Amino acid sequence: MAWPIFRTEGVTKVYDTGEVQVHALAGVDLTLFAGELAVLLGPSGSGKSTLLNILGGLDRASSGHVWFRDTDLTALRERGLTRFRRDHVGFVFQFYNLVPSLSARENVQLVTDVAREPMPPEEALGLVGLSHRMDHFPAEMSGGEQQRVAIARAIAKRPEVLLCDEPTGALDSKTGIQVLEALKDINDRFGTTTVVITHNAAIRKMAHRVVRFQDGRITEVEVNETRLAPHEIVW
Numbered sequence: 001m002a003w004p005i006f007r008t009e010g011v012t013k014v015y016d017t018g019e020v021q022v023h024a025l026a027g028v029d030l031t032l033f034a035g036e037l038a039v040l041l042g043p044s045g046s047g048k049s050t051l052l053n054i055l056g057g058l059d060r061a062s063s064g065h066v067w068f069r070d071t072d073l074t075a076l077r078e079r080g081l082t083r084f085r086r087d088h089v090g091f092v093f094q095f096y097n098l099v100p101s102l103s104a105r106e107n108v109q110l111v112t113d114v115a116r117e118p119m120p121p122e123e124a125l126g127l128v129g130l131s132h133r134m135d136h137f138p139a140e141m142s143g144g145e146q147q148r149v150a151i152a153r154a155i156a157k158r159p160e161v162l163l164c165d166e167p168t169g170a171l172d173s174k175t176g177i178q179v180l181e182a183l184k185d186i187n188d189r190f191g192t193t194t195v196v197i198t199h200n201a202a203i204r205k206m207a208h209r210v211v212r213f214q215d216g217r218i219t220e221v222e223v224n225e226t227r228l229a230p231h232e233i234v235w
């Protein structure tokens with residue numbers, strides 16, 4: 001039995017740019033289940049990143065509710081939201097956001113030094129297949145390796161949720177697949193609820209569920225009866 005970990009109800013987001021109002025989300029009702037790997041698909045501008053940022057407490061809904069377990073994130077003040085992010089959420093972005101002057105190990109250590117019960121940086125880097133690159137600097141690593149350091153950094157604090165915005169967007173298919181293998185492995189091993197935004201429709205095949213967006217709304221949620229391993233996906 002899968003338990004809801006996130007639930008959104010009527011979530012809207014309006015960006016007021018001064019001249020125009022952009023309706024990025026127009027009423028999103030979505031339940032995400034603990035332990036699942038969900039892929040969010042949809043055209044550019046359909047609201048995927050906006051929803052991910054609201055789920056992760058990086059941004060706030062204009063109206064509606066977002067529950068993480070029993071906590072209504074929309075009712076939290078800034079400090080509560082910061083604590084929620086710090087304690088529960090790991091983020092992976094398209095451009096790895098590593099500190100160039102720090103080694104892979106030191107980049108991960110930035111997080112483990114302030115987390116409550118982190119895994120050692122060496123263990124996190126081992127989980128993404130980078131035990132042999134721990135003392136390398138970002139400029140000495142491929143894009144796929146840098147993204148795997150970013151994943152190690154995100155998982156080192158043992159988050160319940162891993163939110164990934166276009167994690168393979170800057171990568172060729174071979175290194176992209178290595179990154180997806182790392183995400184799948186973390187999901188299998190720890191049951192970390194994982195949400196992956198992508199433009200690449202082929203990636204949906206590795207998901208438990210696929211959520212499609214259009215114009216700030218969810219148009220379809222599809223359950224994959226059979227899943228493919230990342231190395232079986234062709235793109």
Ligand SMILES: Nc1ncnc2c1ncn2[C@@H]1O[C@H](COP(=O)(O)OP(=O)(O)OP(=O)(O)O)[C@@H](O)[C@H]1O
Pocket residue numbers: 015016017022023024042043044045046047048049050051199
């Ligand atoms: N900070 C912002 N200020 C104003 N408008 C914004 C802001 N962030 C996003 N938007 C707008 O909100 C809408 C949804 O954007 P969002 O980034 O969520 O879409 P997306 O589906 O993730 O697109 P992409 O796949 O290109 O990343 C777009 O029209 C976008 O231009």
